[in-house]
Amino acid sequence: MSALYLYPIWMRLWHWLNAVIFIVLMVTGASMHFSGTPWLLSFNTAVPIHNASGILLTISWVVFIVGNLFTTNGRHYRVQFRGFFQRLFAQMGYYGYGIFRNAPHPFHVTEEMKLNTLQQISYIGVMYGLMPFLIISGWAFLYSVYLPETLFGIGILWLIAMAHLTLAYFLVMFLIVHMYIITTGETLTTNLRAMFTGWHRETDQH
Amino acid sequence: MALPAPAAEAASEQRACLRCHGMATLAYRDPATGDIVNLALNEKTFGHSVHGELACSHCHEDGYESYPHSPDVSAAELNCVQCHEDHPENTDRVDFTVIDQEYQASVHARSDDSEAAGFNCHSCHDPHAFRASLLGRDIPDIVAYDNQICLSCHEELRDAFSTSHAWLPNRDKHWASVRCLDCHTPSRDNGRPVSHEILSKEQSNANCVNCHSQAQGLLSRLYQYRSREDIEEKGFFAKAVFNQAYIVGMSRNPLIDRLALIIIGLTVLVLAAHGYGRYRAYQSLREQQATAANEGDKQ
Numbered sequence: 377m378s379a380l381y382l383y384p385i386w387m388r389l390w391h392w393l394n395a396v397i398f399i400v401l402m403v404t405g406a407s408m409h410f411s412g413t414p415w416l417l418s419f420n421t422a423v424p425i426h427n428a429s430g431i432l433l434t435i436s437w438v439v440f441i442v443g444n445l446f447t448t449n450g451r452h453y454r455v456q457f458r459g460f461f462q463r464l465f466a467q468m469g470y471y472g473y474g475i476f477r478n479a480p481h482p483f484h485v486t487e488e489m490k491l492n493t494l495q496q497i498s499y500i501g502v503m504y505g506l507m508p509f510l511i512i513s514g515w516a517f518l519y520s521v522y523l524p525e526t527l528f529g530i531g532i533l534w535l536i537a538m539a540h541l542t543l544a545y546f547l548v549m550f551l552i553v554h555m556y557i558i559t560t561g562e563t564l565t566t567n568l569r570a571m572f573t574g575w576h577r578e579t580d581q582h
Numbered sequence: 583m584a585l586p587a588p589a590a591e592a593a594s595e596q597r598a599c600l601r602c603h604g605m606a607t608l609a610y611r612d613p614a615t616g617d618i619v620n621l622a623l624n625e626k627t628f629g630h631s632v633h634g635e636l637a638c639s640h641c642h643e644d645g646y647e648s649y650p651h652s653p654d655v656s657a658a659e660l661n662c663v664q665c666h667e668d669h670p671e672n673t674d675r676v677d678f679t680v681i682d683q684e685y686q687a688s689v690h691a692r693s694d695d696s697e698a699a700g701f702n703c704h705s706c707h708d709p710h711a712f713r714a715s716l717l718g719r720d721i722p723d724i725v726a727y728d729n730q731i732c733l734s735c736h737e738e739l740r741d742a743f744s745t746s747h748a749w750l751p752n753r754d755k756h757w758a759s760v761r762c763l764d765c766h767t768p769s770r771d772n773g774r775p776v777s778h779e780i781l782s783k784e785q786s787n788a789n790c791v792n793c794h795s796q797a798q799g800l801l802s803r804l805y806q807y808r809s810r811e812d813i814e815e816k817g818f819f820a821k822a823v824f825n826q827a828y829i830v831g832m833s834r835n836p837l838i839d840r841l842a843l844i845i846i847g848l849t850v851l852v853l854a855a856h857g858y859g860r861y862r863a864y865q866s867l868r869e870q871q872a873t874a875a876n877e878g879d880k881q
Contacts (some may be wrong), residue, residue, distance in 0.1 A: 411751045411790070411830045419751035419830060427823045476859045478867045518822055521809045533805055537833040545842035549849060556853045560860075 382490045383574045387449060391571060394436045398551065400429045405544055430514045437507055452491050453500055463493040475560065485576050495557070502550050506543055513540040592637035599638045600625055627711045641665070641709070662703040684778035693782075697735075706731050725761050732762045749788070751830050764793070790831030805829055 383391070407413075407422035417425070444450035466482040471494070474482070483492035491499060516523060516536045523532050561567040562578050570576040600623065602608055608622040628634055639646075645655035666678040685691055690701045703709075719727075733739060739746055747753050765787045767777040781787075808827035816824055 408828065408830070409833055412749050423825060423828055424823050427825055431822060471856075475856075476863045478863050517828075518825055519809075521806055521813065533832070538835060538838065541833045541835065541838055542842075545838070545846070548842075549846055552846065552849060553853070556857070559857075 378578050380485060380487055380490075380576045381574055382485065382487070382576045383571060385574065386443070388571060388574060390436065390439060390443065394433070394440070397429050397433045397436060398547070401426060401433060402544075402548060402551070404429065409541070427518070430511070434511050434515070437503075437511055440503060452489065453496065453504070455496065455500070456489075460493065464497070467492050467494040471560070481562070485578070490576070498550070498553075502547065506546055506550070509539065510543040510547060513543060589635065592635060592640075595637040595639060600628075623710050630713060631709075631711050632714050633709055633712070660704075660709070662707075662709070681778045688778060688780040689782040689785075690780055705735070722758060725759060728761045728763065729757065760793075790834070793831075805832060 404417060404422040404426035407416035408419060408426060410416060411419040411422075416422070444453055463483070470479060470482045473479075513536050517533075517540060520533055520536060526532055527535055558567040558571075559565075561570075566576070566578065603621060603623045604625045606622050606624075609618050609620045611617070612619050633641075641660055642655070645652055663678045663682045685703075690698055690705070738744060747756075750756055763776050763780070766781050768779055768781065805827050808829075809821075809825075812821045812824070812826050
């Protein structure tokens with residue numbers, strides 16, 4: 377049995393707070409977008425909760441960025457180009473084929489590298505790509521009066537609304553895939569436990 | 583029907599009639615029903631109405647020479663459509679033939695509800711008060727005036743505990759700023775001010791996007807207006823939480839919504855299939871291990 381302490385307390389707290397904020401944003405966002413659907417929140421309740429959660433998500437995102445700048449956690453988001461595609465295809469091959477043949481995991485968590493290549497690029501895409509745009513589009517919604525009326529001849533509000541909506545759908549998709557992928561560790565709950573306890577435990581069979 | 587009398591003649595005739603009918607208390611009790619029948623006209627309201635310059639006899643022709651007037655004369659039905667068709671020059675904005683067609687298709691004409699029996703133009707339009715346009719007045723005033731016509735019969739909607747329209751977000755705000763007609767008539771853009779084809783509850787427009795969408799221009803104008811108001815009233819920072827400007831439907835886009843829900847649905851299916859594949863793999867691994875263990879036992 378090997379055990380690695382991968383997730384310090386601040387990171388776990390950040391992760392779960394971020395998760396809660398994100399779920400609240402999803403539910404309230406859907407309540408505003410699909411207002412009138414019976415099992416969602418009422419519009420008037422959803423709006424201030426969504427806005428307040430949006431502010432918290434912004435803070436949370438800044439904490440993530442600053443945390444990665446000033447702690448060793450940042451190295452997990454720096455892509456190692458040597459052997460990148462080999463590792464990427466190995467990971468994709470595992471999820472698409474090997475996993476059904478009980479093949480061994482192509483990637484092993486170490487302190488230097490806790491994310492496999494596929495995980496790494498999707499997290500980078502989400503946290504450094506989609507998330508800032510989602511946050512910016514959210515703030516742009518609130519303070520649209522300070523923006524130009526049109527951009528490339530198209531009403532700015534419509535652009536903001538569509539960007540916010542599309543990004544939100546992408547992130548909902550990420551969350552779904554994320555929740556499934558965490559079950560593909562050595563056992564169904566290996567990865568989930570690690571995010572609760574901080575310790576990544578694996579049997580020493582490899 | 584008589585041709586309109588010259589203005590001076592009409593005015594003197596009006597004065598003669600209003601000597602009695604201008605008294606606020608002029609009424610009698612109908613011996614048959616026991617109801618009080620109001621015979622009074624508000625002179626000012628009448629003066630401002632579309633018919634305010636017509637001589638009374640223009641519509642109320644014969645039988646008014648004796649006092650009190652014979653009960654039969656008031657029973658004569660006045661036909662708005664016919665008169666207006668005869669004098670299209672007086673109704674330049676609206677074609678009464680179209681109005682009649684629309685009305686015949688409306689829920690008021692088609693309903694078999696006993697309350698809708700005997701419904702006619704006068705049920706909504708008081709010919710002594712009706713104004714074709716309130717242009718220049720504040721929009722809430724126009725909306726209130728217009729909706730008052732509907733609410734004078736549909737009074738149950740005034741009940742504070744009424745659950746009618748409860749599905750509508752910001753129901754009371756909608757009622758204060760949108761005419762009933764805006765949702766309860768077909769949303770055709772035929773350049774006419776309003777349709778007389780009042781729709782039933784089921785047929786009425788309940789799709790937010792019909793008003794709150796990019797194409798309607800309402801989105802940016804209303805949203806930006808309310809945003810500015812928010813910032814002025816609540817301050818720059820409070821606006822971030824208590825944003826009142828958001829309009830339901832402004833972020834809706836049928837294409838993006840449909841595509842996204844299909845893609846998310848397919849993803850969930852693929853993940854479920856993936857999970858099932860893993861479960862099968864796990865089972866076969868267990869079987870292999872069991873077989874191997876059995877063989878190991880035998881050896």
